[in-house]
Amino acid sequence: MVGLPSNSSQNLQLAKQISSLQLPSLQILPLESSHLPGIMEIDRLCFGGWWNLAHYQWELDHPESHFLVLTIPEISNSEVSNSAMSKIAKINEIAEINEIAEISKAPEISEVFEASDPQANNLVIGVGGFWQILEEAHIHLFAIHPQYQGKGLGKFLLGQLLQLAKELGLERATLEVRESNHQALGLYQKFGFQEAGRRPNYYADNSEAGVILWLNRLQSCEFV
Numbered sequence: 001m002v003g004l005p006s007n008s009s010q011n012l013q014l015a016k017q018i019s020s021l022q023l024p025s026l027q028i029l030p031l032e033s034s035h036l037p038g039i040m041e042i043d044r045l046c047f048g049g050w051w052n053l054a055h056y057q058w059e060l061d062h063p064e065s066h067f068l069v070l071t072i073p074e075i076s077n078s079e080v081s082n083s084a085m086s087k088i089a090k091i092n093e094i095a096e097i098n099e100i101a102e103i104s105k106a107p108e109i110s111e112v113f114e115a116s117d118p119q120a121n122n123l124v125i126g127v128g129g130f131w132q133i134l135e136e137a138h139i140h141l142f143a144i145h146p147q148y149q150g151k152g153l154g155k156f157l158l159g160q161l162l163q164l165a166k167e168l169g170l171e172r173a174t175l176e177v178r179e180s181n182h183q184a185l186g187l188y189q190k191f192g193f194q195e196a197g198r199r200p201n202y203y204a205d206n207s208e209a210g211v212i213l214w215l216n217r218l219q220s221c222e223f224v
C-alpha cells in the first residue's frame with residue numbers, strides 16, 4: 001500500500017520544486033472515444049493487440065466498466081517526447097522519480113496535473129481499467145506507453161485507479177498477471193496486492209501461468 005510521506009515538509013519542498021519546472025500537464029481523465037486510438041496503440045505496443053476497437057467501444061458503453069487514461073498535451077510527436085522526457089529527467093535530478101505517487105499527494109503538486117486546456121489534443125501515455133463486479137474491482141487492463149515506463153507513472157496511475165475504486169465504495173481489487181512480468185508484479189506488490197494462487201496455462205500465446213493477485217480492505221487504504 002502506498003503510505004503517506006514520512007516527512008511532509010520535505011515533500012512540500014519537492015512539490016514546489018517540481019511545480020516550478022512547468023511540467024507538461026499530466027492529466028488523469030475518464031475514458032472517451034477520442035482516447036481510443038492512443039489506447040489501442042499502447043495495447044499494441046504492450047500486449048500485441050489484446051483488444052480490438054469494437055471491444056474498447058463496448059467497454060466505453062458499459063457503466064460497470066471504469067477506465068482512466070493518463071495524458072499529456074500533444075505538441076507534436078517529436079516535441080512531446082523530447083519535452084516530456086527532458087522534464088521528467090529534470091525531476092529525476094531533484095527527487096527520486098519513484099516518489100512521484102507520494103509527491104502527488106501534496107496539494108500544491110495537483111497544479112502540475114491540472115489541464116491547461118481541456119479541449120487540447122492530448123497524447124495518451126497510460127491506461128488502466130477495471131470492471132465493477134459486486135463490491136470488487138477486477139482490473140483487466142493496465143499499461144504505460146513503453147516510452148514512459150520506469151518513471152513512476154505506473155504508480156501514479158494505479159493509485160488514481162484504486163482511489164476511483166475506493167470512491168465507488170468497492171472493497172477489494174483483483175487482477176491476473178504473467179508470472180514472468182516482474183515489473184508489474186513489483187508495482188502491484190508495492191500497493192499491497194498479495195498472491196492468492198496461480199492459473200496454469202492461463203496465457204494462450206506461451207502457456208504461461210497467471211498469478212492471481214488481490215488487494216483487500218480498499219476502504220481503509222490511502223492511495224492519493
Ligand SMILES: CC(C)(COP(=O)(O)OP(=O)(O)OC[C@H]1O[C@@H](n2cnc3c(N)ncnc32)[C@H](O)[C@@H]1OP(=O)(O)O)[C@@H](O)C(=O)NCCC(=O)NCCS
Nearest residue numbers: 046098142143144149150151152153154155183184186187
Ligand atoms: C507494469 C507497468 C504498468 C509499470 O509502469 P511503470 O510506469 O513502468 O512503473 P513505475 O515506474 O511507476 O514503477 C512502479 C514499480 O514497478 C516496479 N518496477 C518498475 N520497473 C521494474 C523493473 N524493471 N523490474 C522490477 N520492478 C519494476 C517497481 O516496484 C516500481 O517501484 P519503484 O520504482 O518504487 O521500485 C509498465 O511497465 C507497463 O505498462 N508494462 C507493460 C504492460 C503490462 O505489463 N501491464 C501489466 C499487465 S497486468
